[in-house]
Amino acid sequence: MKDRYIENRDIIEGNLEYIHDKHSDIYQAYKEYGKLIHTKGGPLDEKTRWLIKVAISTVCQYQYSVVTHIKKASDAGCTREEIEHAILLTAPSAGFPTMMEALLALRREMKEEEK
Template sequence: MDRQVENSEVIRENLEYLVKNHGEIYEAYCRYGELVHEKGGPLDEKTRWLIKVALSTEGQYEYALRTHILKALKAGCTREEIEHAILLVAPTSGFPKTMEGLLILRDIIKEQEK
């Protein structure tokens, strides 16, 4: 996944630019995301992260998918639960998106096992 390593620096720099030049907007965006995640409804923590994994897989947002997989694991989701969420993308949004999601999940698991 060399592409992720290359992109992570660009993404970090772009985020730093946003925070520096539009900090108030970024803070409001973060707060909105927290409110929706925590107080938006009755779904439990694990389910919310599994949904975010599926949405990131469908949208092919590699950086977001990596972030959401890590947060799902931290919230107690198992590899099997995360994999299931990724597999659910195939019938609705396409097999290639699911295969890319599985590659990213497998890469993260491999990194964690080192």
């Protein structure tokens, strides 16, 4: 089952579809705003920006976002080890269980066996 470990994935994606269909101008403005901040907001390189987003998603405990940002970090050229380091760095601030949830998402995303 695809991404079954993201709780309420269908509901989340349905809600995204709803906002896109019913409020497309607002959704597009939001997406453009995020894109501008990501690309023109400062001097950080692409990989660093995605690693920060992985860490922020981890701290916020939003699994859908954690998985999305892990994928985008990987696509941007971040290694598995770099992504894991970004997740591990959250433990002192966000707590060990929070970090462990994101680490599990990374392991699942990388198709590693759970032991």
